Amino acid sequence: MPSVADPSQPRQEPQHEWEAASVDVAAWSKTQEAQMERSTVLEIFGSEHTETAIRKWVRALAPEHWAYIVDTETEYDLDRVRVLLEWQEEIPVCFQREECRMECKDVSAEILYDVLHDVEYRKKWDTNVIETFDIGKLTVNADIGYYAWKCPKPLKNRDVITLRSWLPMGKDYIIMNYSVRHAKYPPKKDLVRAVSIQTGYLILGGGPNSCTIIYLAQVDPRGSLPKWVVNKSSQFLAPKAMKKMYKACLKYPDWKKKHNPLHKPWLYPEQSTLPTISLSEVSVQHADSLENIDESGVAETKDDRGDASDEDSVN
Template identity: 70%
Template sequence: MVALLAAADPLAFLYLLVVQQMRIACKDVNAETLYDVLHDTSYRKKWDTNMIDTYDIGRLTANADVGYYSWKCPSPLKNRDFVTMRSWLPLGNDYLIINYSVKHPKHPPKKDYVRAVSLLTGYLIQSNGASCSTLYYLTQMDPRGSLPKWVVNRVSQFVAPKAMRKIYKASLKYPDWKRKHEPGLKPWTFPEQNALPSVSVSELSVQRADSLENIDESGLSEDKTRHSEDEET
């Protein structure tokens, strides 16, 4: 299920909060594999076609870090990026991953991107046995910018469901890929493998949406974006 809360008038999207709630049943994928796929930035570069770049900035604790992610938007919309603090927790056979946006002094907003804000985003991976699981996704996010109504409709109807299907398909292929790419390296499971520089909490602050520039994209036409969209299903 996807729910989007926004004003009906596209010109009123000066402060747009996107709330998405989704789940997908993952047959032939166990919970641990889904958990690894969501953590493994090296593998993400293989399957996430909407991603421009992603990297880990530093670690806070054994189960918390700070990272960067940039997201390709259909032209002529400006691309978005995030700096988030992420934490994770195994819950028996289930797993939880959550994040929210933070400010980091060495990673300010970039000239060619709109810095978006994750107010709270989370994945819950529920084990349904040795080879089945369910992935739950919930996010409250402010993409910033005055966006046209068709963008919100498209995210609701196409973009978010497609992303969940991509995660599922990527998870089916992950075990074979991982066997060929440092199979023992999983710093999200084995903290002693984490070679990231330490980040102090004092360096960070919560990213407030109203402190960021608001770009007016409300007049952009849907027709101009179709040629640049990823049509992979």
């Protein structure tokens, strides 16, 4: 669910303007006889919001789209208003998100956490990656990184610069990121600079050799994408990527034994050799400041770009 901060209140840094939510959109849509496939929920902080104010938020978030206000719920104890919207056409990209959940047998939460952090290992198992590297650190549990990935042909490939933070919570772990701008890493001519509104992983420990991972991705790819891309991404690519990551986890202990086994700066910050970056060197990357690419008319073609075999080996 998108959540929006009241502009009359001071903003805290770093902050996320978007959050995952547990609201059952399908049930709410059915109750109000709204079209579920075109419905979303907007969350606005502050309990005093008129219909005019709500429409202002909708126009600010998706100026090129029109939505009907179907219903509202005010939660005074949480000081927020939830709004059920039905879009006139399709749901805007900024309101779309992917969410996957996977049970991981024979993989501990600690191993999965290491795999998600280990940049060198990602280059081995993530066949969609074009280039990835860490730029610098902000604190002991926050850094700035670059990631470029392959998109299904004939779409242009994408890249992103993100501020990532992580936190161990007993047996559980969380890793989150959102897009930022860095003057030394402007958009490249051969790639489309995408925007991570909020992306991350929640790892729930389930025992010494099992865990559950929940993956949330809310990304603006900067462009009008054809429907086959949206469908393929949600139905095939995201689940397949999760499966590939699980297989990589099974192989990680043996791989790590041969590749600097004691080096884990995400656990031992004193090992980090990254330069320190001041927060003043970066700023939140807003989508409207980037080029918008129209690829809505692109037809799907058969090739292996961005869709490698599950049997890729890690050596």
